[in-house]
Amino acid sequence: xxxxxxxxxxxxxxxxxxxxxxxxxxxxxxxxxxxxxxxxxxxxxxxxxxxxxxxxxxxxxxxxxxxxxxxxxxxxxxxxxxxxxxxxxxxxxxxxxxxxxxxxxxxxxxxxxxxxxxxxxxxxxxxxxxx
Numbered sequence: 712x713x714x715x716x717x718x719x720x721x722x723x724x725x726x727x728x729x730x731x732x733x734x735x736x737x738x739x740x741x742x743x744x745x746x747x748x749x750x751x752x753x754x755x756x757x758x759x760x761x762x763x764x765x766x767x768x769x770x771x772x773x774x775x776x777x778x779x780x781x782x783x784x785x786x787x788x789x790x791x792x793x794x795x796x797x798x799x800x801x802x803x804x805x806x807x808x809x810x811x812x813x814x815x816x817x818x819x820x821x822x823x824x825x826x827x828x829x830x831x832x833x834x835x836x837x838x839x840x841x842x
Contacts, residue, residue: 741777745838746839748799748834769822781801
């Protein structure tokens with residue numbers, strides 16, 4: 712067996728052992744996940760989507776926001792339990808509930824709501840405490 716093939720096999724064999732550790736580290740790292748779904752007044756309007764994403768990216772500057780993911784509905788299989796009618800979604804990670812509370816009243820967040828709320832007709836928020 713070539714050395715390169717052996718190293719590839721060895722690294723692949725280590726993945727199952729590493730994944731649980733990574734999962735545990737993330738559970739220790741973040742305790743609050745804030746997931747928001749935006750339903751636009753003009754569904755599918757690319758200019759509105761781009762504008763909203765631009766606004767969401769300003770929230771990265773808030774120190775309490777430890778991580779921010781922005782996305783759109785995934786093109787996964789159609790199932791009754793899947794809601795893919797939203798236009799944009801964001802998921803934020805916080806270390807504590809207090810950090811999430813501070814984010815809610817942060818001037819950058821309030822400015823975001825003031826400037827971009829005209830784009831959406833509905834917003835759904837799901838906050839989760841990581842177990």
